Amino acid sequence: MRKRFLIVLLVLPGIAFLTTFLPFPGSKLGPGPVISLRLLDRDGVLLREVLSDEGGRCRWVRLEDVSPHLLKATIAAEDKLFFFHRGVRLLSVLRALRQNLRHGGVVSGASTITQQLVRTLYPGRRNIWAKLREAWLALRLERTLTKQDILVQYINRISYGNQVYGIEAASRLYMDKPSSQLSLAEAAFLAAIPRSPTRLNPYRAPSALKKRQVDILAKMSELGFVTEAARDRAGSEELLLLPAAERFRAPHFCDFVLSQFPQAERQGLSAIETTLDYGLQQKIEILLRNNLGGMSGRGVSNGAVVVLDNGTGEILSLVGSRDFFDESHAGQVNGALALRQPGSALKPFTYSLALEKGLTAASLIDDSPAQYGNMEGSYRPQNYDRRFHGLISLRAALACSYNIPAVALLQAIGPDLLYLRLHSLGFASLKQDPGYYGVGLTLGNGEVSLLELVRAYAALARQGTYLRERSIVGLLRKDGEKEPVPIREAAKPVISPQVAYVITHILADQDARTPSFGYHNPLTFPFSVAVKTGTSKDFRDNWTVGYSPRYTVGVWVGNFDGEPMHNVSGISGSGPLFKDIMVLLNKGEARTWFVEPEGIVTAKVCPRSGLKPTEACPGVVNEVFVDGTVPLQMCTYHRERSCTNLVAKEKDELPTSARFEVTFPRSGDTFKIDPVLRMEHQRIRLRAAVPATEGIAKVEWWINGDKIGEAPFPFSFFWNLRPGSFTIKATAVRSGRVLESPPVKVVVLT
Numbered sequence: 001m002r003k004r005f006l007i008v009l010l011v012l013p014g015i016a017f018l019t020t021f022l023p024f025p026g027s028k029l030g031p032g033p034v035i036s037l038r039l040l041d042r043d044g045v046l047l048r049e050v051l052s053d054e055g056g057r058c059r060w061v062r063l064e065d066v067s068p069h070l071l072k073a074t075i076a077a078e079d080k081l082f083f084f085h086r087g088v089r090l091l092s093v094l095r096a097l098r099q100n101l102r103h104g105g106v107v108s109g110a111s112t113i114t115q116q117l118v119r120t121l122y123p124g125r126r127n128i129w130a131k132l133r134e135a136w137l138a139l140r141l142e143r144t145l146t147k148q149d150i151l152v153q154y155i156n157r158i159s160y161g162n163q164v165y166g167i168e169a170a171s172r173l174y175m176d177k178p179s180s181q182l183s184l185a186e187a188a189f190l191a192a193i194p195r196s197p198t199r200l201n202p203y204r205a206p207s208a209l210k211k212r213q214v215d216i217l218a219k220m221s222e223l224g225f226v227t228e229a230a231r232d233r234a235g236s237e238e239l240l241l242l243p244a245a246e247r248f249r250a251p252h253f254c255d256f257v258l259s260q261f262p263q264a265e266r267q268g269l270s271a272i273e274t275t276l277d278y279g280l281q282q283k284i285e286i287l288l289r290n291n292l293g294g295m296s297g298r299g300v301s302n303g304a305v306v307v308l309d310n311g312t313g314e315i316l317s318l319v320g321s322r323d324f325f326d327e328s329h330a331g332q333v334n335g336a337l338a339l340r341q342p343g344s345a346l347k348p349f350t351y352s353l354a355l356e357k358g359l360t361a362a363s364l365i366d367d368s369p370a371q372y373g374n375m376e377g378s379y380r381p382q383n384y385d386r387r388f389h390g391l392i393s394l395r396a397a398l399a400c401s402y403n404i405p406a407v408a409l410l411q412a413i414g415p416d417l418l419y420l421r422l423h424s425l426g427f428a429s430l431k432q433d434p435g436y437y438g439v440g441l442t443l444g445n446g447e448v449s450l451l452e453l454v455r456a457y458a459a460l461a462r463q464g465t466y467l468r469e470r471s472i473v474g475l476l477r478k479d480g481e482k483e484p485v486p487i488r489e490a491a492k493p494v495i496s497p498q499v500a501y502v503i504t505h506i507l508a509d510q511d512a513r514t515p516s517f518g519y520h521n522p523l524t525f526p527f528s529v530a531v532k533t534g535t536s537k538d539f540r541d542n543w544t545v546g547y548s549p550r551y552t553v554g555v556w557v558g559n560f561d562g563e564p565m566h567n568v569s570g571i572s573g574s575g576p577l578f579k580d581i582m583v584l585l586n587k588g589e590a591r592t593w594f595v596e597p598e599g600i601v602t603a604k605v606c607p608r609s610g611l612k613p614t615e616a617c618p619g620v621v622n623e624v625f626v627d628g629t630v631p632l633q634m635c636t637y638h639r640e641r642s643c644t645n646l647v648a649k650e651k652d653e654l655p656t657s658a659r660f661e662v663t664f665p666r667s668g669d670t671f672k673i674d675p676v677l678r679m680e681h682q683r684i685r686l687r688a689a690v691p692a693t694e695g696i697a698k699v700e701w702w703i704n705g706d707k708i709g710e711a712p713f714p715f716s717f718f719w720n721l722r723p724g725s726f727t728i729k730a731t732a733v734r735s736g737r738v739l740e741s742p743p744v745k746v747v748v749l750t
């Protein structure tokens with residue numbers, strides 16, 4: 001048994017050694033197709049030139065095409081014994097194995113140029129077996145190719161960071177010159193990158209790279225490749241690195257476009273014409289940086305913006321982060337595609353379902369404490385302002401973004417329907433079952449992307465028609481053929497034009513959101529904009545999404561690491577940036593209101609009950625309705641209340657109790673000041689029930705402890721509304737005794 005084991009132990013390495021005489025597969029060593037793919041904006045501005053990718057080269061260079069400095073610098077940097085070993089250095093393989101056993105992972109990076117080449121030809125996991133296989137393949141490669149050919153393969157295939165492969169592409173990207181013209185300083189700089197293209201990225205870590213360049217120059221001098229004088233001169237030479245902003249315009253957008261083409265397909269293309277407006281993109285990048293700069297003290301480090309043209313669905317601008325090359329804030333994460341909780345930003349879609357079920361903008365919804373069960377137990381939704389607002393109109397509930405009414409509506413509609421609605425509007429990221437989200441879906445407990453939100457809001461702007469956004473308009477093939485890009489999904493109606501219009505009308509109603517957002521908020525516009533904000537739990541994410549008739553804009557601010565922000569709401573975080581972008585977009589645009597579809601009617605309703613107004617109603621408001629849903633019922637609220645005071649004729653309806661009390665308004669009543677109506681008309685008639693009128697000459701009326709007037713029979717008194725909270729009281733004197741009504745508390749909203 002033991003003998004057999006020994007034989008195996010001796011024979012196996014022998015066989016392995018013999019197999020290294022097998023020739024290296026030649027198919028792996030072909031030069032690969034030439035890549036030069038230009039990404040253009042909608043006016044032909046060059047956004048990026050892809051010079052190489054993992055499958056293709058910019059141009060296959062021979063040793064004599066490359067600056068000799070580069071070859072020497074590469075050997076000094078990576079493998080000074082390159083011309084003397086047979087593909088592997090046994091000592092360093094053994095050291096790597098020992099470190100592997102000790103640390104449980106490959107630690108040592110000192111592999112030969114041949115081994116590194118094998119690794120680029122066979123990318124994959126790096127474990128102990130991969131390391132042994134790599135050494136075996138390196139031995140085979142050395143038997144197949146000359147040292148010169150191995151070096152050619154290496155400099156043409158190795159990664160130089162920023163998705164650039166091969167020295168020719170690297171030289172043109174960073175230095176804007178062919179690799180034959182590289183100076184000693186430039187050659188040492190570029191030769192420094194392959195050791196760790198990420199850690200030594202020229203755009204993100206220029207100082208670390210400079211340090212390694214100096215080290216490489218020193219090694220070159222030690223090896224006798226350069227004189228000490230040349231070393232010192234090169235070390236102090238100022239390098240003119242082409243700025244990243246020039247080479248990587250709209251970087252997240254370009255990555256997004258390229259991700260839509262498999263590598264094989266890219267190789268047949270010479271240009272991609274995109275929908276981006278680079279002039280606009282640059283302005284938005286600056287606005288984003290400026291706005292984030294103003295929030296630096298509040299723990300906000302990043303933001304993202306998407307702008308769509310409503311008519312065509314074309315992406316005009318997509319900014320994924322503040323700075324693509326800022327590694328300390330994960331700048332390469334594309335904030336337009338990252339999945340985050342949208343807070344209240346999905347509420348309009350809940351309300352669109354409610355309107356389809358027959359509710360109207362004037363319907364009353366109860367904003368009172370409520371409790372819901374879900375799988376994790378029960379929960380009570382809370383409003384942002386931690387208050388309850390009683391019966392409020394659907395318009396107010398959506399415009400003020402109260403949570404309780406939204407949850408109550410979704411409970412009645414069923415979360416499944418919202419889930420289906422969101423999917424038909426393109427929220428593919430909601431991958432769980434509807435039951436997983438439950439009614440919390442309307443409060444944003446599912447994670448979605450900014451692009452998805454903008455896509456869905458653009459459907460509202462388009463009168464309910466969903467259209468997949470586009471980023472590419474045309475393709476230029478290498479053979480000169482021009483190819484338009486077909487539209488992947490046909491436009492489809494999802495929400496009726498009338499319902500979409502009512503939602504738009506509410507989201508564009510600056511007065512309706514005032515109770516929640518205040519008069520002076522950044523979401524007031526001198527032109528038509530429908531807008532909604534969202535803030536995720538603990539202020540981690542902050543959104544503003546909205547549209548003018550022509551453009552849909554989405555803004556996210558937050559942190560990629562999920563750190564909460566301090567005191568940032570939709571209004572103070574993403575709101576000002578949203579406004580800046582909308583103003584920029586609509587400069588010079590005709591100021592039109594959203595197109596009103598057929599089947600919309602405007603009618604007057606009582607602001608308190610949402611029903612047909614009566615004489616007794618305290619003013620009326622205009623409301624928009626889907627034809628056929630205008631309320632026909634007279635306001636019962638004010639008729640009932642006022643009847644009790646029509647003293648003479650309807651005595652039988654008088655309260656039977658002997659209480660002296662205020663009968664209108666009632667405690668808890670809320671009034672809203674109509675922004676259109678003149679203030680002097682905005683008054684209510686205070687009424688009191690006086691059980692036995694004999695002996696009472698007059699009733700005195702008090703607001704917040706101040707007497708505002710007195711009224712003889714029938715004792716009612718007009719009070720002009722003003723914003724605030726009020727306690728109303730009536731007093732009277734009978735037989736020398738003062739009667740006092742219980743206080744009535746009301747709120748008047750602006």
Ligand SMILES: [Zn+2]
Nearest residue numbers: 606617635638
């Ligand atoms: Zn009324």
